Amino acid sequence: MEIFKTAVILAGGKSSRMGFDKQFLEINEIRLIENLVCELKKEFEDIIIVTNKPEEYKKSSCRIVSDEIREMGPLSGIHIGLKKSKSKYVYFIACDMPNVNLEYISLMKREIIKSNPNACVTKKDNKIEPFNSFYSIDVLQKIEKLILNNRRSMLALIDSIETIFIENSVMKKYNCSFDMFVNLNTKEDLQILKKEYSGGKKCLTCTVEK
Numbered sequence: 632m633e634i635f636k637t638a639v640i641l642a643g644g645k646s647s648r649m650g651f652d653k654q655f656l657e658i659n660e661i662r663l664i665e666n667l668v669c670e671l672k673k674e675f676e677d678i679i680i681v682t683n684k685p686e687e688y689k690k691s692s693c694r695i696v697s698d699e700i701r702e703m704g705p706l707s708g709i710h711i712g713l714k715k716s717k718s719k720y721v722y723f724i725a726c727d728m729p730n731v732n733l734e735y736i737s738l739m740k741r742e743i744i745k746s747n748p749n750a751c752v753t754k755k756d757n758k759i760e761p762f763n764s765f766y767s768i769d770v771l772q773k774i775e776k777l778i779l780n781n782r783r784s785m786l787a788l789i790d791s792i793e794t795i796f797i798e799n800s801v802m803k804k805y806n807c808s809f810d811m812f813v814n815l816n817t818k819e820d821l822q823i824l825k826k827e828y829s830g831g832k833k834c835l836t837c838t839v840e841k
Contacts, residue, residue, distance in 0.1 A: 635740055636718035638675040640667055641708040641762075642682040642726040643698065649817060653727045654682060656815060658825055663729055663815075668693055670731035671724075677717045681708040704783045705761065706774055713768045720751075720765045725814065728762060729824055732811040735802070739765055742795055749773075749792035753802055753812070760812050761785035 642654035642664060649656075656663040664680070668691075671678055678693040688695045696715050698707040705725075712721055720743055722736060739751045743765060751765040770792050777787055802809075815821050 633718045634744070635720055635722075636675060637677040637679060637712075637716040638671045638722040638724070639679045639681060639708070639712035639716075640664060640671070640693075640724055640726055641705060641712070642680050642684075643708055649727075649815070649821070652684070653815065654684070654687075656727065656821065658821075658828055664726050666729070667724065667726065667731060670733070671722075674733050674736050675722065679712055679715055681712055700775075700778055703778050705785055706778060706783050706788065709766060709785075709788070710771065710774045710778070713766060713771050713774070716768055719769075720767050722765050723762055725762050727815040728811070728813065729815060730811045730813060732763075732806050735763075735805040735811060738801075738805060739797065742797065746795055748795045750789060750794040752789055752794055752796055754796040755799055755802060755809060755812060759786060759789060759796075761789065763811055 654664055658666075668678055668680075680688060680691065680693045680695050681698065682688060682695060683697055685695045685697055694715065696711050699711045699714065700707050703710075709723060712723060720740075722739075724731070743751050749767045749770050753760045753763065770788065773792055774788060777783070777791070813820075815824060
């Protein structure tokens, strides 16, 4: 099995503050999730989308899967993503995280190769960021045990496995604005991002800088 081949986009979860399902977020009539796929394909051969609406992805070039264990929050998506992985380590990002940082992903890969952990996660200002992270297929049984005990917290998983943390000082060298950890939670968040694109800051297709 390869070490790094699969990346997973989690397209489930609640969207109450946004007012509509966030997996259908669009900017300039392009779905944000398509942009994520375009970026991730530069670093990963195999892209999985975990969604509770697989019928919406019939034309997708990605593998489409749904939660095997439902109603357990992000752990459900991590579980099926690892189960369907074609590599030992899997990169996970949420569909409402618009900024992919390929250089940072490469850094995490290098750190994983050094120590062979169960996960590689960023600690930003002493806050743990569970996504934009790598998890090993070796933690599948641990996840199933947490779910069996009705423990759905991502932090519970991270605390119970061998995790290496990318610290604030290192992360800043790659992303001083922290925008790779931004989530679009409200319509206001979406409008701010739309203004950034319309202002010429980025091109949505593969986020190529103009």
